[in-house]
Amino acid sequence: MAAMGEMMDAVAHQWKQPLNSLSMMNDMLENDFKDGIVDNDYIKDMTQTTQMQIAHMLNTLNEFRTFFRPSKENADFFIDDCIQSVEILMKDELIKNNINLNIEIQDNISIYGLINEFKHLFFKSYK
Structure with missing residues (x-):
């Protein structure tokens, strides 16, 4: 149980950075839209970066899930x-x-x- 607790702490820590990044990108999107600088390329780049962060989180989650399965x-x-x-x-x-x-x-x-x-x-x- 102690090892699982440590692993959960590690998951939480691993997810903080991508979640902060996603939150920041969400704020940027709103502000950049208000400033009129959002175009097709901007949306494409933002979507790609968002998907990369989500993929990292899913990969991390999968690694932790399979680690304890014999x-x-x-x-x-x-x-x-x-x-x-x-x-x-x-x-x-x-x-x-x-x-x-x-x-x-x-x-x-x-x-x-x-x-x-x-x-x-x-x-x-x-x-």
Whole structure:
């Protein structure tokens, strides 16, 4: 339960920046409309930026949701993708502790196993 509480705090922290950004863009849209500078290109750029922020939030949510679900079947997965997934989960802790993560994998190595168990190895070794 304590680990889940920490993860929920991390989700909340991860979502603050995109939510603040979306709120700011909403205010900008209203003000820029009043100033008459909203055109098709402006709307296109604003929509693209908004969708990017939403995609980031959905990706973060998905990473946290799958982290606690045990993998039931072995499967092939790439180590690089797995490490990047853990990096998303640990991003705020890394920043808070001034830790720079540099991942160098010469070949995108695929292994066969339980991906969530592999993720837990990295996460638990940090804690």
